[in-house]
Amino acid sequence: MRGLIEDDYVTEEGEFVINMGPQHPSTHGVLHLKVWLDGETVKKVQPHLGYIHRSIEKMSESLSYRNFIFATSRMDYLAAHINNEACALTVEKGLQLEVPDRAKYIRTILAELTRLQSHLLWWGCTGLDLGAVTPFFYAFREREFIMEIMEETCGARLTQNFMVPGGVMYDIHPNFQKRTKEVLSQIKGKFQEYDNIMTGNVIFENRTKGVGFLSKEDAISYGVTGPTARASGVSCDIRKLIPYSAYNQVQFDEILDNGGDCYARYMIRMQEMKQSVSIIEQLIDNIPEGEFQAKTKNVIKLPKGEFYQRVETPRGELGVFIVSDGAASPYRIKYRSPGFSNLSALPLMAKGGKIGDLVAIMSTIDLVIPDIDR
Amino acid sequence: MKILLTYSFSSFATYVHNLLADLIINPMLLHVTEMVITGVSLIAFLVILCFFLGYMERRVAAFMEIRLGPNRVGPKGSLQIVADTVKLLLKEGLTPDSADKFLFNLAPVIMVIGSMMVIAPIAFAKDFQLYDINIGVLYVSAVSSLGVIGILMAGWSSNNKYSLLGAMRSGAQIVSYELSVGLSLISIVVLSGSLSLGDIVRSQENGWWIIKGHIPVMISFVIFVIASTAEINRAPFDLAEADQELTGGFHTEYAGMKFAMFLLSEYINLFVVSAIAATLFLGGWMPFHIGGLDGFNHIMDFIPSSIWFFSKTFLIIFIIMWFRWTFPRLRVDQLLTLEWKYLLPISMVNVIIITVMAIMGWHL
Numbered sequence: 001m002r003g004l005i006e007d008d009y010v011t012e013e014g015e016f017v018i019n020m021g022p023q024h025p026s027t028h029g030v031l032h033l034k035v036w037l038d039g040e041t042v043k044k045v046q047p048h049l050g051y052i053h054r055s056i057e058k059m060s061e062s063l064s065y066r067n068f069i070f071a072t073s074r075m076d077y078l079a080a081h082i083n084n085e086a087c088a089l090t091v092e093k094g095l096q097l098e099v100p101d102r103a104k105y106i107r108t109i110l111a112e113l114t115r116l117q118s119h120l121l122w123w124g125c126t127g128l129d130l131g132a133v134t135p136f137f138y139a140f141r142e143r144e145f146i147m148e149i150m151e152e153t154c155g156a157r158l159t160q161n162f163m164v165p166g167g168v169m170y171d172i173h174p175n176f177q178k179r180t181k182e183v184l185s186q187i188k189g190k191f192q193e194y195d196n197i198m199t200g201n202v203i204f205e206n207r208t209k210g211v212g213f214l215s216k217e218d219a220i221s222y223g224v225t226g227p228t229a230r231a232s233g234v235s236c237d238i239r240k241l242i243p244y245s246a247y248n249q250v251q252f253d254e255i256l257d258n259g260g261d262c263y264a265r266y267m268i269r270m271q272e273m274k275q276s277v278s279i280i281e282q283l284i285d286n287i288p289e290g291e292f293q294a295k296t297k298n299v300i301k302l303p304k305g306e307f308y309q310r311v312e313t314p315r316g317e318l319g320v321f322i323v324s325d326g327a328a329s330p331y332r333i334k335y336r337s338p339g340f341s342n343l344s345a346l347p348l349m350a351k352g353g354k355i356g357d358l359v360a361i362m363s364t365i366d367l368v369i370p371d372i373d374r
Numbered sequence: 375m376k377i378l379l380t381y382s383f384s385s386f387a388t389y390v391h392n393l394l395a396d397l398i399i400n401p402m403l404l405h406v407t408e409m410v411i412t413g414v415s416l417i418a419f420l421v422i423l424c425f426f427l428g429y430m431e432r433r434v435a436a437f438m439e440i441r442l443g444p445n446r447v448g449p450k451g452s453l454q455i456v457a458d459t460v461k462l463l464l465k466e467g468l469t470p471d472s473a474d475k476f477l478f479n480l481a482p483v484i485m486v487i488g489s490m491m492v493i494a495p496i497a498f499a500k501d502f503q504l505y506d507i508n509i510g511v512l513y514v515s516a517v518s519s520l521g522v523i524g525i526l527m528a529g530w531s532s533n534n535k536y537s538l539l540g541a542m543r544s545g546a547q548i549v550s551y552e553l554s555v556g557l558s559l560i561s562i563v564v565l566s567g568s569l570s571l572g573d574i575v576r577s578q579e580n581g582w583w584i585i586k587g588h589i590p591v592m593i594s595f596v597i598f599v600i601a602s603t604a605e606i607n608r609a610p611f612d613l614a615e616a617d618q619e620l621t622g623g624f625h626t627e628y629a630g631m632k633f634a635m636f637l638l639s640e641y642i643n644l645f646v647v648s649a650i651a652a653t654l655f656l657g658g659w660m661p662f663h664i665g666g667l668d669g670f671n672h673i674m675d676f677i678p679s680s681i682w683f684f685s686k687t688f689l690i691i692f693i694i695m696w697f698r699w700t701f702p703r704l705r706v707d708q709l710l711t712l713e714w715k716y717l718l719p720i721s722m723v724n725v726i727i728i729t730v731m732a733i734m735g736w737h738l
Contacts, residue, residue, distance in 0.1 A: 016535065018535045018536065040539070040543075127702065129618050130702035130703060131609060131610060131616070131617075132702040134699050134700060136439075137439035137441060138439075198702075201702065203703070206704070206705070207702060207703075207705055207708075355539070356616075356703070356706065
């Protein structure tokens with residue numbers, strides 16, 4: 001604590017400390033960054049967390065194995081399906097439960113749709129953070145159709161609770177396949193439009209190229225995962241390394257880039273959207289018939305022990321760690337959230353840049369604050 | 375119909391002048407009365423103009439962003455901006471406790487006065503000009519840089535770190551881009567041989583400068599539009615405001631009518647800059663003429679000169695709005711690089727080329 005307090009002092013002549021957040025338009029939530037400035041140049045950044053801490057991990061200790069999943073929709077609210085899936089997979093691992101193929105396929109399709117809408121939202125927000133307002137509306141036009149599919153099948157648009165231990169809660173809506181295919185063909189036509197308005201723009205390239213460099217070694221040592229790490233050349237796609245659900249049934253590429261800057265992170269996500277589209281296309285016509293949920297007991301009790309499952313969310317690796325003492329609710333739960341580790345590399349990346357660079361870096365890391373604080 | 379086509383604002387002005395001259399015998403009093411009438415009608419005109427520009431900006435933005443824009447208050451949402459103004463008028467004009475109260479309240483006024491003063495030498499129609507000052511171009515470039523004082527004042531007196539950063543950015547930005555604007559203005563002054571805006575318009579009788587001046591004038595037109603977009607702090611050069619970085623920059627602490635005055639001055643500046651560009655490069659109120667083709671020129675003369683002026687001005691306003699809704703914002707060092715490494719050297723060379731062109735008479 002002593003060190004922290006000493007850090008708060010302004011040590012040099014002309015040093016300038018501003019607090020970005022907890023109420024600031026480009027921190028996308030209640031993140032608080034304390035920024036030491038020398039004119040426009042960022043000398044030091046210190047993230048202060050905890051403004052939206054809801055103690056989801058502690059709360060889960062008093063919930064049953066069916067119910068604790070629902071709280072995770074509120075962690076990374078842009079990837080509710082994938083959070084739920086991670087928890088469901090952990091419980092299934094504990095129960096050694098075989099999930100029906102149909103459920104696996106539905107899970108994978110929904111997870112990829114989630115990734116697609118999350119990346120679309122990220123794309124719009126990146127434009128907004130860099131000062132271009134129009135991309136936001138373009139992104140939301142396509143995202144809306146995905147949200148409608150979610151609404152139809154899962155009953156919710158944002159914080160879905162569709163994955164349950166053993167499979168999915170309900171069977172898919174009769175329109176699901178038809179509408180998903182419609183949306184995919186629409187989105188595929190729009191990628192060119194996205195590139196036209198953002199990717200090739202000179203101002204955009206100047207704002208992102210060479211900005212916020214993160215080396216491969218630093219990415220590994222800070223535990224950075226997801227597109228942020230893949231932009232630094234770290235191969236870390238859990239879908240490829242430890243396939244879960246139906247990811248071993250599909251062909252897709254892990255996108256890697258050695259740039260390490262904001263532009264590389266941007267390009268990685270743009271490519272990943274295309275990969276998601278291709279994954280869904282491979283699965284959507286081949287959903288097997290059969291049960292959508294395996295039979296489970298009314299009260300789920302995990303055997304005594306420790307269980308861990310990793311999944312790939314749009315932001316990186318989400319780990320769920322459950323310690324069970326054999327009771328009907330977990331003894332201890334720990335989430336390894338991607339946002340927290342990725343944020344820890346922000347001070348390194350932002351150092352020496354301008355205020356505008358800090359905003360660009362924050363938006364290309366794609367922070368979701370409730371995911372960091374939980 | 376004939377009356378409508380040949381009607382000009384100057385005849386209306388003469389009519390009002392004669393009417394007043396009959397009523398008021400004292401020439402001094404007559405002069406003062408006329409000035410007051412002009413001032414009041416100018417302010418009314420500018421406020422209505424800003425309403426229109428605000429509405430236009432929203433509609434243009436909505437058009438670019440595939441949405442509808444204002445469409446509830448009044449026909450096609452045209453009264454939305456009036457409703458917003460009423461809201462801003464009724465809001466509390468908050469002054470922060472630790473602010474320098476005098477400067478804080480003075481800053482928006484200076485901004486508005488600075489931008490309104492630039493209107494004086496602009497010719498709105500044939501023979502319709504508030505004051506054809508013989509150093510019009512110099513006056514415009516001198517007065518238009520008053521705005522930065524208002525911005526610096528607002529940023530400093532707010533006693534807010536974001537505001538201060540925004541104000542400092544704006545200071546560096548306007549001082550730099552003033553150079554390119556000045557050099558573009560000079561290129562037309564060299565060609566037309568006059569500083570008076572009235573003379574400059576008349577010098578384009580057989581072709582606008584952008585056509586007569588060949589490629590060098592086109593270059594200086596492009597530089598003028600870019601640099602003046604930066605000078606009036608509009609996106610992609612809106613670093614002084616930079617919502618996503620500085621949460622509004624120099625006007626972070628302002629609310630209510632004081633905030634509205636910043637908006638007012640922004641829109642007046644937008645209009646002024648476009649009007650100057652239209653006057654210098656696109657011939658102002660001068661119809662589209664081609665030297666030698668008298669028949670064609672007569673047909674063009676049938677369109678009233680005020681329509682020519684306003685359509686050119688609004689074309690440039692639309693282009694500047696188009697910038698705002700498509701481009702991301704530049705970073706502060708890139709902004710200065712653009713000016714000092716690209717625009718300034720290009721415009722310097724360009725002025726030399728145009729001077730040679732003027733001496734050799736290639737533009738005639």
